[in-house]
Amino acid sequence: MRVVVADDSGIFREGLRLLLEAVGVEVLAAVGTVPALAAAVATTGPDAAVVDVRLPPSFTDEGIRAALELRERHPSLGVLVLSTSVDEVSAARLLAGVPSGVGYLLKDRVDDVATVTDALDRVAAGGVALDTQVVGAVLAGRRAAAPLERLTAREREVLALLAEGRSNAGIAERLYLSTKTVETHVAAVFRAFDLAADESENRRVRAALAYLRLSRDT
CATH class of the missing domain: 1.10.10.10 (Winged helix-like DNA-binding domain superfamily/Winged helix DNA-binding domain)
Incomplete structure (x- = not known):
């Protein structure tokens, strides 16, 4: 598995990179902005991208928009969006635009490496991976x-x-x-x-x- 990571927090990026590499995932690039993410995907050709839902400059929905744009440009790319809180509306928007090869996880799941790698495996294979809390919020x-x-x-x-x-x-x-x-x-x-x-x-x-x-x- 070869991935690119995008998060505005350098500490989080580095922690996620170390966590993934410890279980054999190759992190090709770890960046903090949407333009850097787009460039990294275009130049390295990863299996999947891990994208924070909020990125500069506005820290609102850049991650969702970036995920949609990445899949339009790279249809075979799996995209896993990370969020600090449950937002089923954003998840629905993501699925509406990208009905396959996409995932949405809460950041507090990241310390459970099995959950993250399982989600990456699913989205890279063209499947869908939604956080249990996102689904639970609906119920x-x-x-x-x-x-x-x-x-x-x-x-x-x-x-x-x-x-x-x-x-x-x-x-x-x-x-x-x-x-x-x-x-x-x-x-x-x-x-x-x-x-x-x-x-x-x-x-x-x-x-x-x-x-x-x-x-x-x-």
């Missing part, structure tokens, strides 16, 4: 919208894990269910969100995106 303290009301408690658990980007096998392992049972629950989720089979789109990503949009709109 906690928000009014359930009509599609969610159609789901059982177990189906909501499956949806939450699906929205994190986990495979059926991964969901089965987490919930101690058979893969066949998980497939049944996932099918129920697709029905609840009226996601008919369509070879041109990934229904799992569409379900996750619809789920996050509901959290924004309710």
Whole structure:
């Protein structure tokens, strides 16, 4: 795995670089601005980019915009966005623009190197990786919208894990269910969100995106 890291904090950049290199991830560049990030990606050709959601000059949404621009220029690049707080709206915006090969993690997950490397593996392979707290924020303290009301408690658990980007096998392992049972629950989720089979789109990503949009709109 070859990555580029972008964060305005030199201390955080260096810490993340050391953490990743300790587990065999090659950090090709560690930069602090969007222009430096764009240049590093263009010149080194990494498998993935790790990008802080807030970068100079305004420290608002530069990371999200940078992620969208990077994927437009480099379609095979995986992008993992890091944030200091739960922001499901930003996550929904990211997925709306980049429905595959993208992830969104909280920075306090970084000390769990297995979580970070798992997310990097997923986005580099074209999958999706969402932080459990981002998904949990949707479930906690928000009014359930009509599609969610159609789901059982177990189906909501499956949806939450699906929205994190986990495979059926991964969901089965987490919930101690058979893969066949998980497939049944996932099918129920697709029905609840009226996601008919369509070879041109990934229904799992569409379900996750619809789920996050509901959290924004309710």
